[in-house]
Amino acid sequence: xxxxxxxxxxxxxxxxxxxxxxxxxxxxxxxxxxxxxxxxxxxxxxxxxxxxxxxxxxxxxxxxxxxxxxxxxxxxxxxxxxxxxxxxxxxxxxxxxxxxxxxxxxxxxxxxxxxxxxxxxxxxxx
Amino acid sequence: xxxxxxxxxxxxxxxxxxxxxxxxxxxxxxxxxxxxxxxxxxxxxxxxxxxxxxxxxxxxxxxxxxxxxxxxxxxxxxxxxxxxxxxxxxxxxxxxxxxxxxxxxxxxxxxxxxxxxxxxxxxxxxxxxxxxxxxxxxxxxxxxxxxxxxxxxxxxxxxxxxxxxxxxxxxxxxxxxxxxxxxxxxxxxxxxxxxxxxxxxxxxxxxxxxxxxxxxxxxxxxxxxxxxxxxxxxxxx
Numbered sequence: 001x002x003x004x005x006x007x008x009x010x011x012x013x014x015x016x017x018x019x020x021x022x023x024x025x026x027x028x029x030x031x032x033x034x035x036x037x038x039x040x041x042x043x044x045x046x047x048x049x050x051x052x053x054x055x056x057x058x059x060x061x062x063x064x065x066x067x068x069x070x071x072x073x074x075x076x077x078x079x080x081x082x083x084x085x086x087x088x089x090x091x092x093x094x095x096x097x098x099x100x101x102x103x104x105x106x107x108x109x110x111x112x113x114x115x116x117x118x119x120x121x122x123x124x125x126x
Numbered sequence: 127x128x129x130x131x132x133x134x135x136x137x138x139x140x141x142x143x144x145x146x147x148x149x150x151x152x153x154x155x156x157x158x159x160x161x162x163x164x165x166x167x168x169x170x171x172x173x174x175x176x177x178x179x180x181x182x183x184x185x186x187x188x189x190x191x192x193x194x195x196x197x198x199x200x201x202x203x204x205x206x207x208x209x210x211x212x213x214x215x216x217x218x219x220x221x222x223x224x225x226x227x228x229x230x231x232x233x234x235x236x237x238x239x240x241x242x243x244x245x246x247x248x249x250x251x252x253x254x255x256x257x258x259x260x261x262x263x264x265x266x267x268x269x270x271x272x273x274x275x276x277x278x279x280x281x282x283x284x285x286x287x288x289x290x291x292x293x294x295x296x297x298x299x300x301x302x303x304x305x306x307x308x309x310x311x312x313x314x315x316x317x318x319x320x321x322x323x324x325x326x327x328x329x330x331x332x333x334x335x336x337x338x339x340x341x342x343x344x345x346x347x348x349x350x351x352x353x354x355x356x357x358x359x360x361x362x363x
Contacts, residue, residue, distance in 0.1 A: 036206045040206075042206040042207060043206075044203065044206075044210075045202055045203070045210065045211065045215075046202075046203050068207075068208055068305065068306060069206075069207045069208035069209075069210070069211065072208055072210075072211035072212065072215070072247050072248070073210065073211050075211065075247065076202060076210075076211045076215050
């Protein structure tokens with residue numbers, strides 16, 4: 001099964017988004033990563049890499065990210081880990097929910113999950 | 127260029143000098159960042175470079191590539207925000223260019239690889255009001271000075287520092303297109319970019335270290351001077 005990692009500058013936001021996505025994600029492993037490790041706002045590549053390893057059940061991981069340095073630190077973490085991990089170019093919450101749904105499909109792959117996450121870019125709210 | 131022991135001593139001295147300089151500039155970098163960012167650049171960089179200097183201190187008999195890689199890894203884990211992956215990640219990546227030691231040629235390769243990684247990771251170009259505005263002219267000038275103008279590496283580095291300084295000045299009047307400052311739009315105009323500034327400080331300390339350790343005279347071209355570099359050559363005349 002493809003796993004998910006949700007990366008946000010805010011630890012609370014990452015946990016909250018993972019919580020929302022888990023409602024739709026069945027048994028999917030959804031790991032939050034966020035914060036500067038000292039209770040502040042930021043992201044740390046080591047923490048993201050650890051979340052990638054926890055989320056990986058052998059079929060790879062799709063990473064959802066918020067802004068700026070979260071993207072860069074997620075890229076560094078992807079380079080650090082042995083897991084087959086890809087970053088989705090998607091809105092972090094909507095993408096996480098879409099990805100969680102797709103991950104429950106028996107035919108889900110890293111690519112199909114990432115594509116579903118990225119499809120969330122097209123969703124109109126009004 | 128200098129022998130292996132001299133290179134290692136120079137690399138260690140450079141890290142220490144940079145850590146000290148960034149610490150001295152902590153408030154200034156934070157002031158610059160508070161104008162167009164989140165006011166953490168000085169603190170983050172000072173913490174990261176101090177940790178890097180400590181990590182290098184703990185290394186026994188490491189070659190230059192290992193020293194640079196250790197600095198990069200430490201910055202990656204200690205510096206928050208985009209500076210960790212941009213400065214640290216790029217140093218880790220580019221350190222491979224120094225595995226055969228430090229020569230004018232490997233220094234150029236290192237600088238080019240570092241620049242490439244920063245641009246790749248940050249997706250920034252000249253004119254976006256980022257560290258790239260200092261880095262691109264510095265690296266291109268260094269390469270041209272070594273490869274085309276046949277300057278010795280210290281003189282080439284001096285020209286690169288002067289180019290970086292002009293790059294920093296260039297960030298003041300332009301509008302940010304990347305990074306947190308880009309959210310401010312036109313309000314970013316008139317402020318000097320903190321990342322370009324810390325990049326300049328690092329380059330200046332590399333030059334100062336090179337002058338102390340190089341076995342070449344490092345005679346400077348006339349336009350290589352800048353107000354922030356002690357003009358030792360001119361003072362001696």
